[in-house]
Amino acid sequence: MCGIVGYVGSGAPGGRPQGVVMSGLARLEYRGYDSAGIAVVTEDTERVAMSKKAGKLVNLEKELAERPLAPGTAAIGHTRWATHGAPTDANAHPHLAAGGRIAIIHNGIIENFAALRAELLDEGVEFLSETDTEVAGHLLAREVDRGLSLADAMRAITRRLEGAFTLLAVDAREPRSVVGARRNSPLVIGLGEGENFLGSDVVAFIEHTRDALELHQDEVVEITPDGVTITDIRGLVVEREPYHVDWDASAAQKGGFATFMEKEIHDQPTAVADTLRGRIDEHGRLQLDGGMIHETILNSIDKIIVVACGTAAYAGLVGRYAIEHWCRIPVEVELAHEFRYRDPVVSVRTLVVAISQSGETMDTIMAVRHAQQQGAPVIAIVNSQGSTIAREADAVLYTRAGPEIAVASTKAFLAQITAVYLLGIYLAELRGNKFPDEIESLLDQLDAIPAKIQRVLDTSEPIRELARTMANERTVLFLGRHVGCPVALEGALKLKELAYIHAEGFAAGELKHGPIALVEEGQPVFIVLPSPRGRESLHSKVISNVQEVRARGARTFVIAEEGDKEAENYAEQVFYVPSAPVLMTPLLSVVPLQLFALELAAAKGYDVDQPRNLAKSVTVE
Ligand code: AGP
Numbered sequence: 001m002c003g004i005v006g007y008v009g010s011g012a013p014g015g016r017p018q019g020v021v022m023s024g025l026a027r028l029e030y031r032g033y034d035s036a037g038i039a040v041v042t043e044d045t046e047r048v049a050m051s052k053k054a055g056k057l058v059n060l061e062k063e064l065a066e067r068p069l070a071p072g073t074a075a076i077g078h079t080r081w082a083t084h085g086a087p088t089d090a091n092a093h094p095h096l097a098a099g100g101r102i103a104i105i106h107n108g109i110i111e112n113f114a115a116l117r118a119e120l121l122d123e124g125v126e127f128l129s130e131t132d133t134e135v136a137g138h139l140l141a142r143e144v145d146r147g148l149s150l151a152d153a154m155r156a157i158t159r160r161l162e163g164a165f166t167l168l169a170v171d172a173r174e175p176r177s178v179v180g181a182r183r184n185s186p187l188v189i190g191l192g193e194g195e196n197f198l199g200s201d202v203v204a205f206i207e208h209t210r211d212a213l214e215l216h217q218d219e220v221v222e223i224t225p226d227g228v229t230i231t232d233i234r235g236l237v238v239e240r241e242p243y244h245v246d247w248d249a250s251a252a253q254k255g256g257f258a259t260f261m262e263k264e265i266h267d268q269p270t271a272v273a274d275t276l277r278g279r280i281d282e283h284g285r286l287q288l289d290g291g292m293i294h295e296t297i298l299n300s301i302d303k304i305i306v307v308a309c310g311t312a313a314y315a316g317l318v319g320r321y322a323i324e325h326w327c328r329i330p331v332e333v334e335l336a337h338e339f340r341y342r343d344p345v346v347s348v349r350t351l352v353v354a355i356s357q358s359g360e361t362m363d364t365i366m367a368v369r370h371a372q373q374q375g376a377p378v379i380a381i382v383n384s385q386g387s388t389i390a391r392e393a394d395a396v397l398y399t400r401a402g403p404e405i406a407v408a409s410t411k412a413f414l415a416q417i418t419a420v421y422l423l424g425i426y427l428a429e430l431r432g433n434k435f436p437d438e439i440e441s442l443l444d445q446l447d448a449i450p451a452k453i454q455r456v457l458d459t460s461e462p463i464r465e466l467a468r469t470m471a472n473e474r475t476v477l478f479l480g481r482h483v484g485c486p487v488a489l490e491g492a493l494k495l496k497e498l499a500y501i502h503a504e505g506f507a508a509g510e511l512k513h514g515p516i517a518l519v520e521e522g523q524p525v526f527i528v529l530p531s532p533r534g535r536e537s538l539h540s541k542v543i544s545n546v547q548e549v550r551a552r553g554a555r556t557f558v559i560a561e562e563g564d565k566e567a568e569n570y571a572e573q574v575f576y577v578p579s580a581p582v583l584m585t586p587l588l589s590v591v592p593l594q595l596f597a598l599e600l601a602a603a604k605g606y607d608v609d610q611p612r613n614l615a616k617s618v619t620v621e
Helices: 016-027 057-066 113-122 132-145 150-158 249-253 260-266 268-276 295-300 310-327 336-342 362-373 388-392 411-430 436-447 449-458 461-468 484-499 508-513 538-551 565-569 586-603
Strands: 003-009 035-041 049-054 074-080 095-097 102-110 163-171 178-183 188-191 195-199 211-214 219-224 227-232 303-308 331-335 350-356 378-382 475-480 502-507 524-528 555-561 573-577
Touching: 003 016, 003 102, 003 163, 003 178, 003 219, 016 035, 016 057, 016 074, 016 195, 035 057, 035 102, 035 163, 049 057, 074 102, 074 163, 074 178, 095 132, 102 132, 113 132, 132 150, 132 163, 150 163, 150 178, 150 219, 150 227, 178 195, 188 227, 195 219, 260 268, 260 586, 268 411, 268 436, 268 449, 295 411, 303 310, 303 336, 303 362, 310 331, 310 350, 310 411, 310 484, 331 336, 336 362, 350 362, 350 411, 362 378, 362 388, 378 388, 378 411, 411 436, 411 586, 436 449, 449 573, 449 586, 461 573, 461 586, 475 484, 475 508, 475 538, 484 502, 484 508, 484 524, 484 586, 502 508, 508 538, 524 538, 524 586, 538 555, 538 565, 555 586, 573 586
Parallel strands: 303 331, 303 350, 350 378, 475 502, 475 524, 524 555, 555 573
Antiparallel strands: 003 074, 003 195, 035 049, 035 074, 095 102, 102 163, 163 178, 178 219, 188 195, 188 211, 219 227
């Protein structure tokens, strides 16, 4: 997500604050962003110096070369991954308040910003941008105008904000202070000699100091040249032991993980939580991110077609089960590159849902255009703000997985499934298929998923150990049923992409219709076992599949729900995931398969972030 850097030093006003912040932003570029900005506290006590530009850091550097900022004592900088508001100069951070005396930068999503914005508008505040960040800035200014210090003002607004945020702010009248706050979004403190640093991760300041402090949930920090003060949001001082960062800069970019792939697999609880955050309002209505399809149109649709490729298509396959069950609307999932060549039956009553992490997959772009030529409304579920598919669709529901650097998609996949669930819940509420209490129950069940994903990650060593023993395997089969079938497809795709091993995923029920001929002595077969609480005893049918392949010599590895001990009678090894509503289980059962593919590829010495022959976005047909 966004990159954040803060600095304060003891020297006379000079260029170091700007230099430290700009080099920190450069180190954070890998995180992906679409605009950048900096604010410097100079000797002007009424206005901070500020510069910001849409696009890459080089645009800001050019701006600063043409219009340099005055020397300063403190500075904050930001690279923005847009969520609210397009990537423009106006929407770039920092945002100013109090007539330019205060500057603020923000990473995250302030869920109650609309109500707070209305409150400020009623007080006559004028806004220059569409962002939730500017709302926080004016709230801060209002507290400072009431006589509070910047740190007290930050504590006051932190008590009012809802959602996820890392905030940094400076005040022209407090030239030796930078104040920060965090909730559900990272902020770390770098400890220097006569100077101190803040960053969204240690990469921001690792070239200056490796001594750091973590800021915890709902804490506020004030850094000055001589010290760091951490408090809770009521102002109670918190003592915290520093730690020494022994990562190199490259590892720090990956959050201490060896690869972006592993970092992004571990980002999945946050990716799902962020995608859910603030999406359904108090009336049960889905908060789309851009455009709108009128409710009368959505009420009139009689079919949904999902168009996507690869992993994104498998997310659509998972979503199909949920939407058909909740909304009683037929859902087709079509590979985008096949869609328009089959002369599909599409009308104004067909809702087309385009799923794409990059938003630039040409096959999916062309499918969107074909659907719109047929008069169908198109909703895009994309991860990249302002991408082609997001721009051309009639409405957009962004996944908030943050930049996905590794070519093989993981956190975007879980975020896509989450977004499709949200769309299904919204349609079910809109069309009256579900009562408010049922909607609330589904949302509560979804809110519990991130912690369950974390539990899978925390207990992943057994499947990693298994992977390290299988580096010489030449083919692996993956079986699943119902929502487990797309999981099997995705598990096979990950193994193909990362370990270059032939892998095939298919519906477990299909086994006896041919694929069982593939099974021979020692053949590894992964089976995604449905929950024993599922419908029509699918569980016993898939247990039979395990027995069938086991009887023919296969090595059987089962992904099962915690407590489901029956599989242990038939499987070589069982990997457990927490229980969840049947339709939501793919968000958990795919994680062991991602880790299996990652670990096996790493054991083979392959570059898991940039697998051979693959591009992150396939921008040609
Ligand atoms: C997934 O691991 C692959 N990188 C690939 O299948 C990808 O999901 C597909 O190309 C679609 O990309 P998109 O989501 O950016 O449209």
